[in-house]
Amino acid sequence: MIHFQNVTKRYGEFTAIDNLTIDIYEREFYALLGPSGCGKTTLMRMLAGFETPTEGKIFLAGQDIAPVPPNKRAVNMMFQSYALFPHLSIWENIAFGLKREKMPKHDINDRVDEMLRLTRLEKFARRKPHQISGGQRQRVALARSLAKHPKLLLLDEPLGALDKKLRQDTQFELMDIQEKTGTTFVIVTHDQEEAMTVASRVAVMDHGKIIQVATPDRIYESPNSVYVADFIGDVNLIEGTAKLNGSEAYAMSWHEGHEPLTVKSPTAFSDGQKCHLAIRPEKVAISAEKPAEADNAVQGRILDIAYLGNISTYHVELPTGAVIKAQTANTRRIARRAFTWEDTVWLSWTATAGVLLAD
Amino acid sequence: MRRFVLIAIPYVWLLALFLVPFAIVLKISLSDAAVARPPYFPQFDWAEGIAAFIAELDFENFVWLTEDDLYWKAYLSSLKIAVVSTFFTLLAGYPIAYGMARAPEEWRPTLMMLVILPFWTSFLIRVYAWMGILSNEGFLNQFLMWIGVISEPLTILNTNSAVYIGIVYTYLPFMILPVYSALERLDGSLIEAAEDLGCSRLTAFWLVTVPLSKTGIIAGSFLVFIPVLGEFVIPSLLGGSDTLMIGKVLWEEFFSNRDWPVASAVAVVLLLLLVIPIVLFQRNQQKQQEAEQ
Numbered sequence: 001m002i003h004f005q006n007v008t009k010r011y012g013e014f015t016a017i018d019n020l021t022i023d024i025y026e027r028e029f030y031a032l033l034g035p036s037g038c039g040k041t042t043l044m045r046m047l048a049g050f051e052t053p054t055e056g057k058i059f060l061a062g063q064d065i066a067p068v069p070p071n072k073r074a075v076n077m078m079f080q081s082y083a084l085f086p087h088l089s090i091w092e093n094i095a096f097g098l099k100r101e102k103m104p105k106h107d108i109n110d111r112v113d114e115m116l117r118l119t120r121l122e123k124f125a126r127r128k129p130h131q132i133s134g135g136q137r138q139r140v141a142l143a144r145s146l147a148k149h150p151k152l153l154l155l156d157e158p159l160g161a162l163d164k165k166l167r168q169d170t171q172f173e174l175m176d177i178q179e180k181t182g183t184t185f186v187i188v189t190h191d192q193e194e195a196m197t198v199a200s201r202v203a204v205m206d207h208g209k210i211i212q213v214a215t216p217d218r219i220y221e222s223p224n225s226v227y228v229a230d231f232i233g234d235v236n237l238i239e240g241t242a243k244l245n246g247s248e249a250y251a252m253s254w255h256e257g258h259e260p261l262t263v264k265s266p267t268a269f270s271d272g273q274k275c276h277l278a279i280r281p282e283k284v285a286i287s288a289e290k291p292a293e294a295d296n297a298v299q300g301r302i303l304d305i306a307y308l309g310n311i312s313t314y315h316v317e318l319p320t321g322a323v324i325k326a327q328t329a330n331t332r333r334i335a336r337r338a339f340t341w342e343d344t345v346w347l348s349w350t351a352t353a354g355v356l357l358a359d
Numbered sequence: 360m361r362r363f364v365l366i367a368i369p370y371v372w373l374l375a376l377f378l379v380p381f382a383i384v385l386k387i388s389l390s391d392a393a394v395a396r397p398p399y400f401p402q403f404d405w406a407e408g409i410a411a412f413i414a415e416l417d418f419e420n421f422v423w424l425t426e427d428d429l430y431w432k433a434y435l436s437s438l439k440i441a442v443v444s445t446f447f448t449l450l451a452g453y454p455i456a457y458g459m460a461r462a463p464e465e466w467r468p469t470l471m472m473l474v475i476l477p478f479w480t481s482f483l484i485r486v487y488a489w490m491g492i493l494s495n496e497g498f499l500n501q502f503l504m505w506i507g508v509i510s511e512p513l514t515i516l517n518t519n520s521a522v523y524i525g526i527v528y529t530y531l532p533f534m535i536l537p538v539y540s541a542l543e544r545l546d547g548s549l550i551e552a553a554e555d556l557g558c559s560r561l562t563a564f565w566l567v568t569v570p571l572s573k574t575g576i577i578a579g580s581f582l583v584f585i586p587v588l589g590e591f592v593i594p595s596l597l598g599g600s601d602t603l604m605i606g607k608v609l610w611e612e613f614f615s616n617r618d619w620p621v622a623s624a625v626a627v628v629l630l631l632l633l634v635i636p637i638v639l640f641q642r643n644q645q646k647q648q649e650a651e652q
Contacts, residue, residue, distance in 0.1 A: 048551075048555055049554075049555075050551055050554075069554075070551070070554045070555050071554045071555070071556075071557045071558055071559055072557075075555075076555055076556065077551075077552070077555045079548045079551070079552055080548075081546060081548050083546065083548040083549050083551065083552035085549060085552075085553075085567060085571075086571065086650075087570045087571055087573075096553070096556050096566075097556030097557050100556060100557035100558055100562070101557060130650075144556070145555075145556075148556065148557070
């Protein structure tokens with residue numbers, strides 16, 4: 001539905017968006033994820049019409065939207081600060097866009113009531129924005145931006161101002177509403193957990209470029225670069241050189257005097273090519289004895305234990321000085337934990353657990 | 360005890376510098392004019408006692424104000440001049456304040472300085488300067504004749520137009536500053552939100568910017584309206600013989616007629632007239648403070 005074609009945006013010397021081409025499909029929940037300053041907000045503001053690309057074109061439903069001003073676009077935006085009109089009541093805020101369309105009064109009433117029901121705000125219709133809580137304000141902003149039946153809804157860090165618990169609830173609410181209304185949602189966020197939870201596809205951005213676009217599970221399980229692997233979740237990165245060892249299998253030598261690691265990788269590496277093994281902490285098993293049938297096993301000493309309640313993360317120092325994180329679920333009570341600080345343990349993982357990434 | 364002293368200071372201040380002088384003016388307004396020094400009667404005399412003193416006071420001067428149509432015409436004309444010039448000050452001040460609030464951050468202190476700069480020169484000198492600009496041989500007429508817009512000099516000085524120009528010029532900063540402070544606080548994303556929801560630039564301005572700067576507009580309007588109502592210097596220097604303002608009447612009663620009691624009565628009525636807008640102004644300020652909390 002949306003097509004960015006070689007879009008570049010420059011502010012003086014600074015390039016915010018660098019020759020970017022992406023597609024966003026209908027009814028999709030698309031997340032733009034990246035650190036602050038990566039250009040994700042600029043991208044969204046170009047969709048809303050507050051910025052125009054320096055080069056390239058943006059198509060919405062096949063039509064070049066460059067000449068269309070923001071007030072004529074079938075695109076609505078939910079602002080990071082919510083941007084609720086402080087002088088208007090909740091009801092008037094939601095009705096604001098409808099009134100501009102010269103909708104008959106009766107229809108406006110119906111539509112506003114419908115939006116109030118959808119966002120469970122019926123009780124607050126007469127209040128002013130400063131008389132309701134942050135979570136309620138966020139729902140008003142959502143109701144207001146959805147009221148006009150936009151083809152595309154843009155959400156700029158919509159949950160940033162909420163506390164964690166409320167944020168989680170709201171994430172599910174957002175997904176529900178997106179499903180009910182069938183609107184295409186594009187969300188901008190720097191919170192990777194939020195992007196993974198709500199989005200059907202995630203685009204990881206850095207320095208004005210899209211690094212990877214994929215479903216949340218693919219982004220997590222098979223990142224295409226060290227940057228993505230490192231940005232999404234926790235990861236162990238082991239540097240080494242690859243050597244082909246069977247079909248799609250490599251022996252990665254990572255430190256002199258240690259056995260090379262066995263890794264399966266669908267992407268091809270030439271012999272002696274520098275590479276990184278990215279492996280998630282929860283895919284690394286920890287044990288007291290050397291496991292008999294593991295593809296990879298290394299010995300180390302427990303440096304630190306982070307107890308998070310449901311899981312614990314062990315920081316294990318290898319003889320080489322590198323620290324590997326291993327995560328286990330705390331299925332037993334803490335008093336019966338098998339390992340403690342300074343214990344010597346074995347870390348092991350299978351050949352398919354990690355991803356081999358080029359430098 | 361310390362708290363009591365702290366509270367007492369402003370009250371003593373108000374009592375000594377506002378209430379006592381007002382009581383004196385009120386007393387004079389209830390007296391009769393006399394060819395004496397001071398030029399009114401009665402004077403308080405310990406020997407006769409307070410009852411005899413009060414018995415001498417009457418509302419004669421206030422009755423006089425209603426009988427001679429000069430006074431209510433002057434009040435009305437002042438009111439009209441104050442309303443019209445407040446409107447023009449707003450018309451001139453709002454765009455300036457808007458421009459300042461939209462200017463790049465690093466420019467704002469400089470712009471603010473420029474607005475305040477005229478205060479560094481005496482108010483009287485600035486009004487005299489306008490006489491030089493507006494007179495028949497003044498800069499304005501010379502300039503207009505030079506560019507060929509007019510062939511005969513316009514008579515501006517000593518008319519109501521000159522008074523309006525003088526007032527708008529003098530009181531502009533009092534309008535700009537509160538409007539600017541309201542506009543500066545305005546969140547830019549609100550305007551974007553309005554545009555996003557289908558407003559053109561102009562409707563977004565009317566529906567969002569203007570209502571949200573309302574407190575600034577009201578504050579600025581009162582800051583201009585209240586002093587202009589009693590303005591004396593500008594009409595007497597720039598205005599003509601037909602410019603009727605209560606400040607001028609007051610001055611003439613005091614210094615030309617030496618009729619202190621009538622002059623005091625004029626002042627008391629003016630004060631009563633001003634109490635209404637002042638109370639409204641206070642209420643606006645209070646509302647604004649509550650909204651900010």
